Amino acid sequence: MERVMLDVDLAMGAPGSDVDDGFALALALADPDISLELVTTVNGNTDVASATTLTLELLHRLGHPEVPVHRGAQVPLLRPQAKFGSVPEEVVVREPRPMPAAAAMVEHVRANPGEITLVAVGPLTNVALAMRLDHTFASSLKRLVIMGGVFNQPTNETRMPGEYNIWNDPEAAEIVLGSGIVAQWVGLDVTLKVRVTMEEARAMAASDHEFAAFAGRYTVAWIDHLSSRRPEQVGSCAMHDPLAVAAVTHPELITWQDSYVQVETGDRLRGAMLADPLTRGWAPDGDGTKLEPNASIAVDVDAAGFTRFFMDKLKEL
DSSP: OEEEEEEEOOOTTSTTOOOHHHHHHHHHHHOTTEEEEEEEEOSSSSOHHHHHHHHHHHHHHTTOTTSOEEEOOSSOSSSOOOOOOOOOTTSOOOOOBSSOHHHHHHHHHHHSTTTEEEEEOSOSHHHHHHHHHOTTHHHHOSEEEEEOOOOSSOOOOTTOOSOHHHHHOHHHHHHHHTSSOOEEEEOHHHHTTSEEEHHHHHHHHTOSSHHHHHHHHHHHHHHHHHHHHOGGGTTEEEOHHHHHHHHHHOGGGEEEEEEEEEEOOSSTTTTOEEEEOOSSOSOTTOSSOOOOOOEEEEEEEOHHHHHHHHHHHHTTO
């Protein structure tokens, strides 16, 4: 059994918002090999207040209101807030636990050293703050799995040269990369290959199952939104965050490569990541210093295997 903390910028349930973070929360609850012990929220896909309200709402919909939720960082470490969201009027505003997210993360890991896997599927602000609060936080984690980055291909967006989570708070990503823990990074190189089609979304929306119908309805709306902005993505949407959750109990679905990774914190290439697989084994400056891996990056995925696992588990909710 994997004991998990999940850090999210969840927006499922708000009109026109991304849905993969909601599916990630659902999958963490549906996987019998995961014990979801703590959920924290962070600014990213939406503002942190909206993310917190929508997370609490989704946990109630899924029948798990007992899972503790802690509100986290409202803004990135050094950057202005990138997105603001909204919550439908019919959603009940529930209060999270009073302790700030980063402090709650530190407390939980201190109480369970070497036993907790942290899965971060939003910007890394909370994770970086926890590492700053306690210098032993990173080394006391069992594992750190991150949905973020793109390593072997460009984003092809001049306004956002880095993947969104890393672009949102590159300084936080830099702290994580320098923390000493070799995190598993599940980036766009693989997440763009795992998708829910419009046909699958409509089938979910027509389901008698409460969560499937709810999630399907918002997935249809999200695919429509993507199609209006990016015609090349017509008919499907990527399941970025659920793949990171699946990696906790099924890492064999992904091909991993140990690398030394750096992140660009300047404005021109903000959030871009440079991954060296260390095939040469030496630092680029030729001074003879051997670099050690600071990341394990996902370079390929069994997309069909993930889809089977993902869909089968959602049916069990």
